[in-house]
Amino acid sequence: MLWIPINRALDIPLNKQVYQQIREKILNGTLQGGERLASTRKLCSELNVSRNVILEAYEQLVAEGFLVSYRGSGTFVADGACLAQPSKETFQKKIEDKTAASKIDFRSGIPALDLFPRKTWAKLSHTIWNDTNPTIFGYDQPEGRYELREVLANYLLRTRGVDCHPDQIVITSGATQALTVIARLFLSANDEAIMEDPITNDIQTIFKSSGASIYAIPVDQCGMRTTLLPQDRQPKFVFITPSHQFPLGGTLPIQRRIQLINYARHKKCYLVEDDYDSEFRYEGPPVSSLQGLDPHRVLYIGSFSKILSPALRIGYLVLPLDLVEKCRQLKWFSDLHTPSIDQLILARFIKEGYLERHIAKMKKYYKNNRDFLIQCLHTTFSNKIKILGYSTGLHLVVEMQNIHFSSALLEKIEQFGVKVYPVEDHSISKGKHNDQIILGFGHLKKDEIQEGITRLFRAIFHK
Numbered sequence: 001m002l003w004i005p006i007n008r009a010l011d012i013p014l015n016k017q018v019y020q021q022i023r024e025k026i027l028n029g030t031l032q033g034g035e036r037l038a039s040t041r042k043l044c045s046e047l048n049v050s051r052n053v054i055l056e057a058y059e060q061l062v063a064e065g066f067l068v069s070y071r072g073s074g075t076f077v078a079d080g081a082c083l084a085q086p087s088k089e090t091f092q093k094k095i096e097d098k099t100a101a102s103k104i105d106f107r108s109g110i111p112a113l114d115l116f117p118r119k120t121w122a123k124l125s126h127t128i129w130n131d132t133n134p135t136i137f138g139y140d141q142p143e144g145r146y147e148l149r150e151v152l153a154n155y156l157l158r159t160r161g162v163d164c165h166p167d168q169i170v171i172t173s174g175a176t177q178a179l180t181v182i183a184r185l186f187l188s189a190n191d192e193a194i195m196e197d198p199i200t201n202d203i204q205t206i207f208k209s210s211g212a213s214i215y216a217i218p219v220d221q222c223g224m225r226t227t228l229l230p231q232d233r234q235p236k237f238v239f240i241t242p243s244h245q246f247p248l249g250g251t252l253p254i255q256r257r258i259q260l261i262n263y264a265r266h267k268k269c270y271l272v273e274d275d276y277d278s279e280f281r282y283e284g285p286p287v288s289s290l291q292g293l294d295p296h297r298v299l300y301i302g303s304f305s306k307i308l309s310p311a312l313r314i315g316y317l318v319l320p321l322d323l324v325e326k327c328r329q330l331k332w333f334s335d336l337h338t339p340s341i342d343q344l345i346l347a348r349f350i351k352e353g354y355l356e357r358h359i360a361k362m363k364k365y366y367k368n369n370r371d372f373l374i375q376c377l378h379t380t381f382s383n384k385i386k387i388l389g390y391s392t393g394l395h396l397v398v399e400m401q402n403i404h405f406s407s408a409l410l411e412k413i414e415q416f417g418v419k420v421y422p423v424e425d426h427s428i429s430k431g432k433h434n435d436q437i438i439l440g441f442g443h444l445k446k447d448e449i450q451e452g453i454t455r456l457f458r459a460i461f462h463k
Helices: 014-027 040-047 051-063 088-100 118-131 146-160 174-186 201-208 254-267 321-335 340-351 354-384 407-415 446-461
Strands: 067-070 074-077 169-172 192-197 213-220 237-240 270-274 298-303 315-318 385-388 395-400 436-440
Touching: 014 051, 040 051, 051 067, 118 340, 146 169, 146 298, 146 315, 146 340, 169 174, 169 321, 174 201, 174 270, 174 298, 174 315, 174 321, 192 201, 201 213, 237 254, 254 270, 340 354, 354 385, 354 395, 354 446, 407 446
Parallel strands: 192 213, 192 237, 237 270, 270 298
Antiparallel strands: 067 074, 169 315, 298 315, 385 395, 395 436
16 A cells, blocks of 8 residues: 555645655655556545546656556556655754854844835835836846946946946946956956955956966055066956955055056056945045046946845946947846846935935944944953954954964854854965954844854853
């Protein structure tokens, strides 16, 4: 007898329950190839269901190749339908391991998601959905909606000193897609790009995936050490984060910016400026973009992931005119276009002044979080630490005397319910930043920050 428990209280139809259980028994080998199943009449009698329930389940299994049916002979399990399954106990343990401890995660780059301006966004969304032309529901242009590119060009000029026409902007699905487009635009096997060291590991991976090699230039407290730019190389571009170097937080002074521009002009290559976290500057006046110094040599990348929400997946590229058409083609090949309605909502959000008001509000909030984190660090660790890169953005770096953040120590820290991120993970030349960790603070509440630093101290110095 084929034992198939039927639960009439479930929302799952009876034929689906029969289908799923027979399918599972075939996949795990309980029912083996060539084994004959009970007839539909016999099985419906045993399970006390209508014959149609069994017929529909059998038909589905035959259609998918799990069963074969021969007129006059019966229904049999097909050969080759058994598939070894991972242990459910092991899988369940993985789930339990992930949810067992309440971890305080100091991941960088996450905004305060609970402070997203939902009501304003919903109001603008309602207006756009109801009033916009029906053509918005069709395919759109790869470079993005003109409404957004126009308002963005004005916003960037006013707030970041970016000099561009709306036609020089290509809207992307976040900064990651902008970086991927740049890699496809410039790099192939045997090419070379110059990058800061350390720099986000994800960006290294994107550029290396093209087959190109990376020439690393170390950074100091002011960003890339431009005096080390190689004269015997011919890079396709130099990648920099001049307003807020990730992860160490330096801001590139004008002298180094000029060195970069002169280098790019001499080498006839481009500069790729990732304007990382520039909106949230807490010490001193805002720093203008590198792009404003030479719009013909600089590609400028920005996104709204940290200003508003990563879920929006809206970023942008500002390009020299001679690169725009090629970039549009690459964007089209990638995903046709970024969602049009979200672009229109964002355009209205910027145009009506909501974005700048939101940034002003969040700047105060993040500064408050940053100050509290610094206070907790000094109170807990006293003179054992040095704090770097705290003037801008949603993270800072802590350098700890005589502490090596090895994989063993990081695992121990996690066992204490804290997740921190070593700078060394983002290093190109390894071994120079083993005593430094990145602590993000934008998404955490004060009680989480305080508890997280307490746990971190216990994990490091617990014997």
